[in-house]
Amino acid sequence: MNSTTSLAQEQAQNMSSLSYGLGLSLGVLFLILLLTYASYLCNRSPLPPPTTARTNTTTTTTTKHGLDEDILCHYPTILYRHSESSSVSSSGCSICLADYKDSDVLRLLPECGHVFHCRCIDPWLRVHPTCPICRNSPVLTPVQTPPAGVITVV
Template sequence: MNSSTDYNHTFHATSGYAMGMALGILILIMTILIVAYFCSSGVQEPAPSYPVTNQGSSIASQGSVVIDIGLNEATLASYYKLLYSQAKLQHKGNDSQPFCCPICLGDYKDSDMLRLLPDCGHVFHLKCVDCWLRQHSTCPLCRKSLAPTPLPESSR
């Protein structure tokens, strides 16, 4: 009888550990699934409490502050545009001419329209850099400021 009692005690202890392990694994899997659901559900950050514009100017009116985050369309239109085939002809023999857009990393084709940024002279696909410059006022490659400098006020 003694060996039968030992067997029952060992069986109950082992099955208790197995149940505990199974429950722990189940809780771990459920936690991972819940975290994955919330991470992939696309929960968006709350909108800023201040109005934001991308028109390239800071304006304070009626107690609100507008933050300058990019260049306006008039400034973008003033930057030089050229075809990649033209850029190749102008820089013939110059090894520094890029073969791909630093923003999208796509190779330039002869028919691609490029935008040449003033001062730094970097070139990008027109669509790539215009999208960037509507949100930022710097060159995406060297971070040189492209924001127009205000004219100094003349003293009267």
Template structure:
């Protein structure tokens, strides 16, 4: 992944003077070459990406356990806030781990696979069920990239945190190709203002641009009018032809059999959502030793990808791939086994 560009309002600690950055935006470099941003009440995070036009930054945990950092996340005292907040409830579950591992994604860096699973969910139905069999850990408002819909039962919360800032207001300057920074040319030395400089040259005057636009737009409009007139005439002829055909067909309507309703041959969404999911880590082995690539998209499996398998035949696929296949085809793409619904008596939803 390409390293983000560091410029105002961000300032690299010990490499750039303080005038290069805005208060609260100082960053540093780790021994691994990671760009770190320290939040006053939450510690250091890796900067994964920065959008200077929309004034947004994406953060993650240097130690690869973002859910642990989320449990103590506090953005107060920093210039950043969430673009989207969504409440997640954390549970510590030691009951029926085999079923829970089939049904829900657990947070691997907070769990002991043999003793307990830590599960985070935003689904009200899942919260109600897990509250009856698991121990409540905490309810947290998480800065998510996009809100997760209620039908997603659980998540490992490893996606980057998406934060934004309002001050300094440099988005407009960046969108016009300018350079945002402190304006030290103001007459009042006690006030530091934000300015925008180094706009790219326009190349041609506005008057010339206006004349060129007219020379292009006028012929284009005349051409569109001609095309539109031709299309209207064609539709008029076609409409007249169809009117004659409708009159001829009307006499035979009693002989025309009604169209049979279209049937959907795939599985319903609750059945598909009930299939077991697995989040791969660096040493994850799939259910079958030759499962190295998804048979649907033919892409090799990678760490942190979510895979799903059909219980009847235990063939594995990318979760997204099989979720798109099964609504259209009620059979396994490999062996054509017809899957069955898991027992509804243990479904918390």
């Protein structure tokens, strides 16, 4: 009887240690899942504010950072072959890095005097309101606006 009693006690101890090990493992697994979920909740993007049923119209605001087409058309353009050495200080466009050809139409920014291809600077100025080289704003003031006959020399 001693051997059966000691065998039963040994099996009970094994079952007890197995249940403790299993409980500890499940507890650690639950803790890891809980920390992972808490981390997810803290790092996700915030929810949009709830919309009310009383709002029937949606207001959309767009901000335009560049210059309008009507402002761009007032900037002077010159043909490279007719340009003087004082108006064009470089031999190439700083945007596309191509050398100027005699048939290229260039746009002169009035504030800083930098010259670019029209096909290069116009898209830039529609998005950015500054010169790509010196970052000065090329917006014409009423005093700087050239007369209508002097705007384009092509």
